[in-house]
Amino acid sequence: MVDWANGYLRAYSTKKYHYEKHLTTRLHSLAQILLIDKIIQHIPPECNKxxxxxxxxxHLFPLHALPITSEQGEDKAKILMDRFPAGVSYAPSCQLLQLTQTRQRPEDFTHLFAVQNPSADLDYTPIEVDVIKRYFNPPPDTEILVENDATKAAIDSKPLNNYHCLHFSCHGYFNYQEPRKSALILANAHKPASAEPNPERYLRVSENKEFDLEKCLTIDDVFDLQLEQCRLVTLSACETGLIDYTNISDEYIGLPSGFLVAGSPAVVSSLWMVNDLSTALLMIKFYQNLREQIPLAVALNQAQLWLRDSTQSHLLAWSRQLPLDNSLMKKIQQALDWFNPHERPFQNPYYWAAFCVIGS
Structure with a gap:
C-alpha cells in the first residue's frame, strides 16, 4: 500500500500528464490492494448509503471511484458509487461527523455568496457562477465577488453567517510541509518571488511566484468564520480536499475540516488540480440536481456519473438549455467542438472523480 501511495503522489507531483492518463489503472490497483470486493461482501444488501x-x-484518493466487480450478467463496469444509490460521502473523523449531524439548519437554500475567478485566469468560471447564481434568490440575498473585487478584505467585510451556500470558484493550494498555510487564493495574492521572503507571511510555490497569505483565505482564517446559517460550502478549486496525511490523530488538517468546524454541515471539495471546463459542467449539473431536492451526496454522485457518461452531442444539447448569453454559450460549444459527437470527452476519472462530499 505504501509503495502504491508513494507512486501515486510522485506521479501527481512530477508527471501530471502521466498521472491523468493512467489514473484508471491506478484505481484498479488500489481496489485490489484494499480488497474492496471482499469488503463489500460483508455489507448487507439493503445498505444503500x-x-x-x-x-x-x-484521504487523498477518490475511494468513491474505485472499480468493483459487476454482478453476473451485467455488461457495464461498476464503481463503488454504483453500489450505494443513496450516496457515498466522507468525513475527516468520527468526531467531526457527529458534530455535523447534530447541527440544525434552516430548510431554505436561497442565499448564495460566491467568489468568482479572483486570479482572472479561469476561462469557464464565469459560466459556472453565472448559471449557478440563477438557482438562488436575486441580490441582496445573493452576492458575487468577481475577479479583482474578490479580495480578502472584501470577504472579511461580508456577513457570511447570513448565507445558506458559499461557493468558491478559484484556485486553491495545499501546503504539504505546513498544512495550516494551505489556502484559497484570492485577488492580489500573487506576487513575484523575493530573494528572502518572510516564510510566516509568504508561501513560495515556484522559483518565480509566491502568495501573500494575508491576502488569501487560509485554514486558520476559515476556522475563525461563523457560519450559523450555512448548509453547504462548495470549493470548486484545485486541491481543496487534501489533508495533512502525516497526522496520525483523529483530527485531520484541511480546508474541509476548517469549514466544518466553522459551522457548515457539509463541504464539497477536490482532491487534485481539476480541469476548468469539466469542473464548470459538473458544478452546474450538481446544483441543478440540488434544485430538484436530491440529497447532497446523491446530487454530486449523479452529476459525476452524468459527466462521465455524456457524449459530446449530449453535452452540446444540454448546454443549449442553460440560461447563458450568446458569448458564454459559444465558449462552451467551441470547447466541445474538439470532440466527435459520439465521443465521451470526460470519461477519464481525472475529470469527474476529484470532487467529494465531506460531512453530513
Missing amino acids: LILIPHRYL
Whole structure:
C-alpha cells in the first residue's frame, strides 16, 4: 500500500500528464490492494448509503471511484458509487461527523455568496457562477465577488453567517510541509518571488511566484468564520480536499475540516488540480440536481456519473438549455467542438472523480 501511495503522489507531483492518463489503472490497483470486493461482501444488501472515514493518506484518493466487480450478467463496469444509490460521502473523523449531524439548519437554500475567478485566469468560471447564481434568490440575498473585487478584505467585510451556500470558484493550494498555510487564493495574492521572503507571511510555490497569505483565505482564517446559517460550502478549486496525511490523530488538517468546524454541515471539495471546463459542467449539473431536492451526496454522485457518461452531442444539447448569453454559450460549444459527437470527452476519472462530499 505504501509503495502504491508513494507512486501515486510522485506521479501527481512530477508527471501530471502521466498521472491523468493512467489514473484508471491506478484505481484498479488500489481496489485490489484494499480488497474492496471482499469488503463489500460483508455489507448487507439493503445498505444503500456509505460514509467513508479514511485513515491517514487514504484521504487523498477518490475511494468513491474505485472499480468493483459487476454482478453476473451485467455488461457495464461498476464503481463503488454504483453500489450505494443513496450516496457515498466522507468525513475527516468520527468526531467531526457527529458534530455535523447534530447541527440544525434552516430548510431554505436561497442565499448564495460566491467568489468568482479572483486570479482572472479561469476561462469557464464565469459560466459556472453565472448559471449557478440563477438557482438562488436575486441580490441582496445573493452576492458575487468577481475577479479583482474578490479580495480578502472584501470577504472579511461580508456577513457570511447570513448565507445558506458559499461557493468558491478559484484556485486553491495545499501546503504539504505546513498544512495550516494551505489556502484559497484570492485577488492580489500573487506576487513575484523575493530573494528572502518572510516564510510566516509568504508561501513560495515556484522559483518565480509566491502568495501573500494575508491576502488569501487560509485554514486558520476559515476556522475563525461563523457560519450559523450555512448548509453547504462548495470549493470548486484545485486541491481543496487534501489533508495533512502525516497526522496520525483523529483530527485531520484541511480546508474541509476548517469549514466544518466553522459551522457548515457539509463541504464539497477536490482532491487534485481539476480541469476548468469539466469542473464548470459538473458544478452546474450538481446544483441543478440540488434544485430538484436530491440529497447532497446523491446530487454530486449523479452529476459525476452524468459527466462521465455524456457524449459530446449530449453535452452540446444540454448546454443549449442553460440560461447563458450568446458569448458564454459559444465558449462552451467551441470547447466541445474538439470532440466527435459520439465521443465521451470526460470519461477519464481525472475529470469527474476529484470532487467529494465531506460531512453530513
